[in-house]
Amino acid sequence: AQRVTQPEKLLSVFKGAPVELKCNYSYSGSPELFWYVQYSRQRLQLLLRHISRESIKGFTADLNKGETSFHLKKPFAQEEDSAMYYCALRSYNTDKLIFGTGTRLQVFP
Amino acid sequence: DAGITQSPRHKVTETGTPVTLRCHQTENHRYMYWYRQDPGHGLRLIHYSYGVKDTDKGEVSDGYSVSRSKTEDFLLTLESATSSQTSVYFCAISDTGRADTEAFFGQGTRLTVV
Numbered sequence: 001a002q003r004v005t006q007p008e009k010l011l012s013v014f015k016g017a018p019v020e021l022k023c024n025y026s027y028s029g030s031p032e033l034f035w036y037v038q039y040s041r042q043r044l045q046l047l048l049r050h051i052s053r054e055s056i057k058g059f060t061a062d063l064n065k066g067e068t069s070f071h072l073k074k075p076f077a078q079e080e081d082s083a084m085y086y087c088a089l090r091s092y093n094t095d096k097l098i099f100g101t102g103t104r105l106q107v108f109p
Numbered sequence: 110d111a112g113i114t115q116s117p118r119h120k121v122t123e124t125g126t127p128v129t130l131r132c133h134q135t136e137n138h139r140y141m142y143w144y145r146q147d148p149g150h151g152l153r154l155i156h157y158s159y160g161v162k163d164t165d166k167g168e169v170s171d172g173y174s175v176s177r178s179k180t181e182d183f184l185l186t187l188e189s190a191t192s193s194q195t196s197v198y199f200c201a202i203s204d205t206g207r208a209d210t211e212a213f214f215g216q217g218t219r220l221t222v223v
Contacts, residue, residue, distance in 0.1 A: 009149070032208035044152075044199065044214040051209040086152060092208045095159050096167065097142060097201070101151035 002027045004089050004100035012106040013077050021072040021103045023061075023087030033063055033070040034088040036099070044086070047072075057081070077107045112136050115200050115215040122222055128187040130218050132200030134180075140203040141183040142212065143167075143175065145196040152199065158183055190222045 003026040013019055025031060033050040048056045050063045050070060061072045070087060087100040112135030122128050132141060142157040144167075154167030156175040164175050172194060174186045187194055200215040 006151070034211075036212075043216055044201075046211045049209060049211070090208045090210075095140060095157060095165070096154060097157075097203070097212055098154060098168070099144070099152035101149065 002031070002089055002091060002094070002096060002098045004087050004098055006087055006100035006103050008103045009101070010104045010106065012108065014108050015079055016076050019072075019074045019077045019081070019105065019107075021085050021087075021105065023070045023072065023100060025068050025070065025087070025089050027068075027089060027091055029091050029093050031089045031091045033061070034090070035059070035061055035070075035072050036086045036088055038084040038086070040083070047085070077105075079107050079109055081105060082107045113200060113202055113213060113215040115198075115218050117218060118216065119219045120221070122190050122220070124191060124222055125189050128190050128220065128222075130185045130198055130200075130220070132183045132185070132202075132215060134183075134202050136202060136204070136213070137180060138202040138204045138213075139180075140205070140210075140212075141177065142201040142203075143173075143183065143185045144199045144201065145169065145194075146199060146217070147196050155185065155198075187220075190220075192222050194220065195222045196220060 005024045035047040037047040038044045114133045143155040144152045158164045158177040198218045201212040203210045203212045
């Protein structure tokens with residue numbers, strides 16, 4: 001079965017501090033991993049996906065198949081990064097898009 | 110924003126009444142999803158569709174049914190609403206079944222069952 005785990009419900013940091021939002025997954029096949037973000041009063045939107053290997057708004061995420069993790073990182077957090085972040089998984093064998101429980105990031109000035 | 114509209118945006122209903130939520134898209138995307146968002150549970154998949162009249166269950170499908178009679182509309186029905194179905198409901202669409210395809214989300218429907 002597909003499962004995504006985000007162990008932290010809330011992560012609070014000060015502006016300029018490094019940020020790491022954890023995501024672990026379980027899936028026996030070869031999944032695709034995503035990070036979605038929901039800013040206040042906005043729609044949920046894609047932040048980045050593993051296959052693109054890109055950096056968006058300073059965020060990066062590396063897929064570690066050995067540890068089945070896809071942690072989201074940013075070296076210097078900004079106040080505008082405050083939002084709800086969801087890790088998501090989609091497999092090549094099913095059409096389901098499964099989300100984790102989400103982590104709320106608060107960045108204080 | 111992708112052309113996704115959810116209606117209604119807010120609804121209060123009584124326990125035991127039927128409720129239908131509508132998701133309408135103008136993108137001609139093949140895949141459509143219904144999720145519920147609850148504190149501590151994140152987004153949980155209720156049902157999804159991979160084409161007209163082709164639907165399947167998600168993680169939390171009990172108490173919900175769906176229908177998709179045309180590409181642009183995906184309806185979520187609560188046959189007999191219960192207080193545990195108080196939630197924010199999100200619709201999402203994606204173009205293909207490829208695993209790396211981005212999903213686009215609606216603005217959500219806040220449903221309160223009293």
